[in-house]
Amino acid sequence: MQITVFTPTYNRGYIIENLYKSLQKQTFRDFEWLVIDDGSIDNTEELFKEWKNEKNFFKIRYYKVENGGKHRAINKAIDLANGDVFFIVDSDDYLIPTALEKVASWFRTIENQVGFCGVSGNRGRTEIDVIGTTFKGDYIDATSLERNQFHITGDKAEVFYTHVLKKYKFPEYEGERFISEATVWEKMAYEGYKIRWFNETIYICNYLEDGLTQNMIQTFAKSPRGTALYMKQQIKFHNCGLKGKMAYYNLYYSFVKSQLNLKEAAAHMETSLFTMIASVILAETKKRLTGWRFYAN
Known part of the structure; x- marks a missing residue:
């Protein structure tokens, strides 16, 4: 299994190196880092020119586009992705060293099972400080629309099958640069797709003052x-x-x-x-x- 780690970014040259360094520490190695730069006017492009010349075990694919919003960047990345699964990691966040290894391991548990669109771990401010709430036990199978009844609240670290996402592109409205990601995740849920939610924190999250949240x-x-x-x-x-x-x-x-x-x-x-x-x-x-x-x- 290959994983596409996808990062949409806009003027995050001052912090995106934290994510880069966390990818260099991953214990799982079969992944690519796909980055859509949504029209940054800072030093982001220069950073990626430098990093692409460094000897990393993973491929960096960097594309700069006209500013159009995160949802357009996701749509473009889904078409470009080489990975079997697609993991959105924002430019102000980073992964723990075993994050991708855990993702691959949990995908193996749903291999050949019908009705799943992906797996998800927890996001946290630290590995022990979970964002939102979680459940007791190792995992739960539920749709995104069933989250509340299982105490799965707050932002989570969803990873989806790429071939499923290709069927669920974000609508794009002229002149608008935002649409909630829940618009697509919940549409998949409404049409029956489940996620295997596993109770481990793999994604460290920062809500910056210039962020969408x-x-x-x-x-x-x-x-x-x-x-x-x-x-x-x-x-x-x-x-x-x-x-x-x-x-x-x-x-x-x-x-x-x-x-x-x-x-x-x-x-x-x-x-x-x-x-x-x-x-x-x-x-x-x-x-x-x-x-x-x-x-x-």
């Missing part, structure tokens, strides 16, 4: 069509009733109101203007009543 509200707002798709999928995949739908309509508008008016937001969410207005009014009313009860008590 720390700027999520602004990021959602600037990509209203991609955000609408994600919200509509949440309604469909979780079989929301009227109350749940209204909550998502209001949540959507709270994200995009700096970019869209209520009529435009309703159109993106494929609902009526009346319903969108009602969802906002209901949310405001609930907020006021909650505040009044708190004050009254």
